[in-house]
Amino acid sequence: xxxIELNGGFPxxxxxxxxxxxxxxxxxxxxxxxxxxxxxxxLRDKGFTSRDMACLYLEGVVENYRASIIEAVR
Numbered sequence: 001x002x003x004i005e006l007n008g009g010f011p012x013x014x015x016x017x018x019x020x021x022x023x024x025x026x027x028x029x030x031x032x033x034x035x036x037x038x039x040x041x042x043l044r045d046k047g048f049t050s051r052d053m054a055c056l057y058l059e060g061v062v063e064n065y066r067a068s069i070i071e072a073v074r
Contacts, residue, residue, distance in 0.1 A: 001015050001016070001055060001058070001059060001062065002015070002016035003015060003016070003021075003022070003055070004016055006021065009023075010023050010024055010025050011023070011024040012024070012033075012040075013051070014035070015058060015062050018062050018065055018066070019034050019035040019036070019065075020032065020033070020034050020035075020043075020058055020061055020062055020065065021033055021034075021035070021040075021058075022051055022054040022055060022058065023040065024051065025047065028049045028050070029047045029048075029049070030047055030048045030049070030050065030051050030053070030054040031043075031044070031047040031048075031054070032044060032048075032054050032057055032058050032061070043061065044057075
């Protein structure tokens with residue numbers, strides 16, 4: 001997964017070409033989010049202790065998201 005660093009606020013990274021990302025809200029506290037109307041909506045009540053763990057969780061979410069996109073209708 002390619003992560004793009006976001007500017008402003010807490011340190012955050014968005015998964016390229018998706019509305020999903022990871023935000024560091026405190027030391028050893030990373031949360032996963034989805035962008036919705038320009039706002040970050042957190043996907044879980046609990047965070048992760050590392051960015052790698054949060055990204056590992058997001059891999060499944062992003063895979064489901066990409067699988068649900070209709071690319072062509074015949």
